[in-house]
Every structure is written in structure tokens, then in C-alpha cells.
Amino acid sequence: MAPKRDYYEILGVPRNASKEEIKKAYRRLARQYHPDLNPGNKEAEEKFKEIQEAYAVLSDDEKRKMYDMYGTAEFQPGTERTTWRWTEAPGGGFEFTFGDFSGFEDIFNEVFGEREPTRVRRRGRDLEYQLEIDFDTAIKGGVKDITITRETICPGCGGSGVRVGAGARVCPKCRGSGRSLFTSFLNISRACDMCGGSGKISTEPCNTCNGSGKRITTETISVKIPAGVDTGSRIRVPGKGEEGTISNGDLYLVIKVRPHPLFRREQDDLYIEVPITVYEAALGAQISVPTVDGTAVVTIPPGTQSGTKLRLRGKGVPHLRDGGRGDLYVITKIVLPEKINESARKKFEELAKTSPYNPRAHLDKYLR
Structure with missing residues (x-):
């Protein structure tokens, strides 16, 4: 040799x-x-x-x-x-x-360029749908029924597009070879796109799909929503994409969460703004606050200011990948009454005369 x-x-x-x-x-x-x-x-x-x-x-x-x-x-x-x-x-x-x-x-x-097989076999395409859910479902999880439309293989012809038992003629494009010349920067022999590489074309298309080999089906499926999903989360439903001759594609649901009238979410933490009175802020108090799990009692310390953050551990959003949870932050907001009665007015006037507190004292040195 x-x-x-x-x-x-x-x-x-x-x-x-x-x-x-x-x-x-x-x-x-x-x-x-x-x-x-x-x-x-x-x-x-x-x-x-x-x-x-x-x-x-x-x-x-x-x-x-x-x-x-x-x-x-x-x-x-x-x-x-x-x-x-x-x-x-x-x-x-x-x-x-x-x-x-x-x-x-x-x-x-x-x-x-990728060479196609003589007999086209492929996995079905993946599908993507947007799924809008309410805030509570995103936090707690649940099951949602959705209706999807997808391409499936025609049951009448098995995806060939040809009536079962029908005759066939030589493909006019590849002249029976099953391959055609693909022209780009080079001339490359590839599977014929007219006959799919078989070299023959049926004169009698399938009556069910009119020769397409596919049909459009509508199906209602139940989808499990895991607790803790957020807007932009993707849920994969295996095998619910388009049907293919090798395997089906998958369905991907892109989550969009409707906003809540009270709670604001940042990652796995929740925030809620809670109004308090001036005397609750000054003297301290215990108030009832809504959470995603029900009502919680929160202690307002004496001297609380507007914007104070009070943390409730473990009252936020469940973590998707472990058993933990985020926190709930109560943001205080001191709210004065729009109108006060005469008795309240006198008490405020008396307080103004006797209290030495001046919240603007630090500005005195700048006054001219």
C-alpha cells in the first residue's frame, strides 16, 4: 500500500x-x-x-x-x-x-448547508402563548384551563398528504431522483422540496387535509401554575407544541401577572402602603394589615414617621426553586383628617403651645 x-x-x-x-x-x-x-x-x-x-x-x-x-x-x-x-x-x-x-x-x-434526509422526519415546532393570570394565582399557584390551537398530523394520511392507496407520478422537479440542486454561493444537491425526497408526487391528495399533511386542531388543556411565578416566567408543557413525525414540540406559556390594587412586588418581596393617624404615629399602636395569607397584626412603634418600613418575615412570595419565601414590607403613611371638630382643634392648639418640638430647627441657620 x-x-x-x-x-x-x-x-x-x-x-x-x-x-x-x-x-x-x-x-x-x-x-x-x-x-x-x-x-x-x-x-x-x-x-x-x-x-x-x-x-x-x-x-x-x-x-x-x-x-x-x-x-x-x-x-x-x-x-x-x-x-x-x-x-x-x-x-x-x-x-x-x-x-x-x-x-x-x-x-x-x-x-x-445541512443535508436533508431522503424521507423528511422532523420534530414538531415549539409553540409559545402568553398566559395572563391574577396576582393571587401567581403567589399561591393553581391550575388553569387554557384553549390552544396547533398543527397536528392529518389522521387520514399520516402526514404524507396523499390519499391512502392512491397512485403516484414522477416528481417533475427532480425527475424521480428525490434530489434537487440548491443554488446559493455553491450548487449543492439536496432533498427535493417538491416531493420531500421521495421522487414521486401523488395525483390524488388526501381528502381530509387537501394534501397538506396537517390539520388545525383546537384543544383545551389543564396547566399547573407553580407558586411564585412572575411576569416573564416561562412554563413548559411537554409535547403540546405542533406534532412531528419524530416527536411533538413543546408548548411554552409566557406568564403575565395582572397588578394587585394593594400589593407591589419586587422579586420575591411584597410591599404595601398602610395609612396611620398622627396619634398612632406619635403614641404607637397595633393595627390590622392584609397579607396574601390573611390578616396580620402589626405593631407601630411610638414616633413612627411616614415612609417607615416594617418587615414581616416570610409573608412574601414563595421561592420557585426552594421552600423559602420572601418578606412583606409595610410602608407607613401618616394621614391627617381633612376636617377636624372643635374639640380636636383645641387639643391641637394646646399641643402646639406646650410642645417644644420643632421639626425645622435644622433650617434656622440658613434663614436670613
Whole structure:
């Protein structure tokens, strides 16, 4: 057997070439010698195989190191041999199947575009809906029934779009080959988009779906809302996206929470503004305050000012990922009566005369 050519020579790069230089050289040569662009050219086919083999070794750090030391990356301890298989595609051209070389197919698809299989098999598309819920459901969780509309596979034809038992004719676009020429910056042979790669088109479309292979269905499902969700949270419902021939897509519900008339939420903490009287602020008091769990009694310390934050631990929003909860902050707001009776007026006047307190004392030095 003739000795293999030097891999660096095959790609036209120096032995100290970087991985990026090797990748660029591979892209350039792969475009030049790809068999679909050189039909019937055995020399180009063999050259292309050499290019793939060289890149498979030189783009892998461990295999490149072994190759630099021993002149080969095969059958050495701790290394794996990269395998690939060539088969002739319908209507000419070649299919290239990659073995255990991780990541090689990605760079191949990047250069040439993803090759579609002869028989189209796909996972259904994911769907996304916005789900509006009330504040209490977001805090406590619950179950909500929703109605969704999605594409499903036609039960009459199994998604083929062809009436069961119907005859077929040769596809006029690919002429029965199952493949068509895709033109971008290169001409690449791909599965025919008219016949889906089968090479045939039925003259009798399915009566149920009119040949589309799909139908629109409406379904009501029950969705569990976990406690602690917020606006922007996403709930995944597996298998409730569009149907596919391999598997169904998933349904994603994007949560929008309606505002509450009393509570304001910041992450997992809640805030509520509570009015208090001037004498409750001055003398202190115990007042009843609403929480998401019911009524709580809060102590107002003597001398409380407007804007004081009183913390109620564990009275906020449940954490989504553990059993803890946020806190509830009671924000005080001193509110004076719009009108006072004569008795109250006299008491305020007496207080004004006897109290030495001046809240503006710190401004005296600035007065002119």
C-alpha cells in the first residue's frame, strides 16, 4: 500500500498552523473538491476523502499531537479512529456519514448547508402563548384551563398528504431522483422540496387535509401554575407544541401577572402602603394589615414617621426553586383628617403651645 501523504501537505498549511488556519484551509479545499460539485470526477472524490481525513486528525488536539509524534493518529493507546461512510445519493451525488468524530458534522454543515434526509422526519415546532393570570394565582399557584390551537398530523394520511392507496407520478422537479440542486454561493444537491425526497408526487391528495399533511386542531388543556411565578416566567408543557413525525414540540406559556390594587412586588418581596393617624404615629399602636395569607397584626412603634418600613418575615412570595419565601414590607403613611371638630382643634392648639418640638430647627441657620 502506498504511504499516505502528509496531512499538513494535503491541507496546504505549515506544521505550526493554528486551528483557525486549519479550519480556513479545510473550508476552501472542501468547496473546491466536493463530489456534488465535481460529478463523475473520481480524482476529486479521492481528494475530498483525503481532505476530510486530514482535517479529522489535525482539528483534534489529541490526534494531532499523536500524529506529530508518530506520523499517525490510528491504533495508538488513548485515541479513537474516526470513521465515515460514503454512499451514492438518489440521482447522483454522495451522502457523507460521520462516525465518532464529535463536531465534524457541524463544520461540514457550516460549509455546505445541512443535508436533508431522503424521507423528511422532523420534530414538531415549539409553540409559545402568553398566559395572563391574577396576582393571587401567581403567589399561591393553581391550575388553569387554557384553549390552544396547533398543527397536528392529518389522521387520514399520516402526514404524507396523499390519499391512502392512491397512485403516484414522477416528481417533475427532480425527475424521480428525490434530489434537487440548491443554488446559493455553491450548487449543492439536496432533498427535493417538491416531493420531500421521495421522487414521486401523488395525483390524488388526501381528502381530509387537501394534501397538506396537517390539520388545525383546537384543544383545551389543564396547566399547573407553580407558586411564585412572575411576569416573564416561562412554563413548559411537554409535547403540546405542533406534532412531528419524530416527536411533538413543546408548548411554552409566557406568564403575565395582572397588578394587585394593594400589593407591589419586587422579586420575591411584597410591599404595601398602610395609612396611620398622627396619634398612632406619635403614641404607637397595633393595627390590622392584609397579607396574601390573611390578616396580620402589626405593631407601630411610638414616633413612627411616614415612609417607615416594617418587615414581616416570610409573608412574601414563595421561592420557585426552594421552600423559602420572601418578606412583606409595610410602608407607613401618616394621614391627617381633612376636617377636624372643635374639640380636636383645641387639643391641637394646646399641643402646639406646650410642645417644644420643632421639626425645622435644622433650617434656622440658613434663614436670613
